[in-house]
Amino acid sequence: MLPDMKIFALNGTMALGRAITADLRVALAEHEERDFEGGEHKARPLVSVRGDDVFIVHTLNGSPEGSVNDKLCKLLFFAATCREHGASRITAVVPYLAYSRKDRQTKSRDPVTTRYVAQLFEAAGIDVVVTLDVHNLAAFQNAFRCATVHLDTRKIYSEVIANLSGSERLLILSPDAGGIKRAQLLREYYERVSGNEAQLAIMEKRRSGGVVTGHLFAGDVEGANVFIVDDMIGTGKTMLRAAEACRQRGANSVYALATHALFDRGCEAVLAHPAIDRTIVTDTASPFHISEDVLRNCVEVVGSAPLFAETIRRLHAGAPLATLSGDDQ
Known part of the structure; x- marks a missing residue:
């Protein structure tokens, strides 16, 4: 019992x-x-x-x-x-x-x-x-x-990508080397469940004393719908830096996907910047302390409650957890 x-x-x-x-x-x-x-x-x-x-x-x-x-x-x-x-x-x-x-x-x-x-x-x-x-x-x-x-958000964001990608070429980008595994896993899961191809890109980022540098860019984004994926968004400068690099290289559209919307001071200008078509986040850091206008026009919030609810249900029942986020077994 x-x-x-x-x-x-x-x-x-x-x-x-x-x-x-x-x-x-x-x-x-x-x-x-x-x-x-x-x-x-x-x-x-x-x-x-x-x-x-x-x-x-x-x-x-x-x-x-x-x-x-x-x-x-x-x-x-x-x-x-x-x-x-x-x-x-x-x-x-x-x-x-x-x-x-x-x-x-x-x-x-x-x-x-x-x-x-x-x-x-x-x-x-x-x-x-x-x-x-x-x-x-x-x-x-x-x-x-x-x-x-x-x-993780593989299942959540694969659905978002499928709804936004359209028929153009699709590319998933990590804005720094530390997030490349996250981008790879999302790409693999999206391809497996959708049957569509997704390419991968990465941008160099180095931070020292609060100053961000690095301009190496690997990936062909010209004519592609680009999804920049990261675990969090604070000021948004990392996302914007990557988005502008994609626009300069001919990206068709650029979406920012970030799990945790910390939304630090100064983020509203980034969220409303024309280089980013839309920012998609979960509700893990809600309620959000940004203006209702920016939130309504620039941000899409995806609920995380069903994922946590199912996790609690399985933990309580002693059921397997591996398939919750995207693992097959």
């Missing part, structure tokens, strides 16, 4: 949590969050979790409602509280996992923050971590000793 399932969504991720539970046809479990003078915080479940299979949905992007560090601390404390009160298993469903970009030392005495975050999750008693499109999959998997489930 399976233990009861309880799904919580912490403040700041309630909309996504409700969408996930609506897909599962269950209700969000009730909880309380209180902020105190001096900046301290308390959260607790308002229902019993003893012996239950507990899922905590909380995305870790910074926003006006809370910094990355605030959100991380609240997730850890709430997970530890559920462990304290007898949960049989705790799964953190973290659509956007903070600090995944700092996964190695690039300068003397650098931190490896991805590993430190993993240690915090484990110390709080979290048994399983579920996330979507981390920056570096190998670093993520090596950082955690607890079980991890890494989801």
Whole structure:
């Protein structure tokens, strides 16, 4: 007999949590969050979790409602509280996992923050971590000793590409060398499910002291519909740089696909730039803090709730997970 399932969504991720539970046809479990003078915080479940299979949905992007560090601390404390009160298993469903970009030392005495975050999750008693499109999959998997489930957007974005590509030649581009594997996997999955050919391209990007350089470009984009794929979009400068390079080389259209829409300061000018036909993102970092006009006219949002809902359903039932994102077996 399976233990009861309880799904919580912490403040700041309630909309996504409700969408996930609506897909599962269950209700969000009730909880309380209180902020105190001096900046301290308390959260607790308002229902019993003893012996239950507990899922905590909380995305870790910074926003006006809370910094990355605030959100991380609240997730850890709430997970530890559920462990304290007898949960049989705790799964953190973290659509956007903070600090995944700092996964190695690039300068003397650098931190490896991805590993430190993993240690915090484990110390709080979290048994399983579920996330979507981390920056570096190998670093993520090596950082955690607890079980991890890494989801990706191959299925989601293959449908988007099929709807937008038309009859012209199709090309998938990685805006830097670090994302080439992500672009390759998307290309392979799209070709397998659609039966259509897609080509691959890559642009060089080097960053030092906040300055981005590199102009090598591999791939023939002339006359093609180009889809630039990345794990996140912040200011959008990386996407725009790649889009302008594609336009200069004769691309027919250019679309930007980014899983996590962090939308940092200055991104609105990039989103509205004519070099990019449209930017497609998921809702892992929603609600978005950009103008409604830019959001409506320049951005398409694809829901991630069905993917997370199916992951939770299979985890709770002990069912296979491999086919969730695009693996055959």
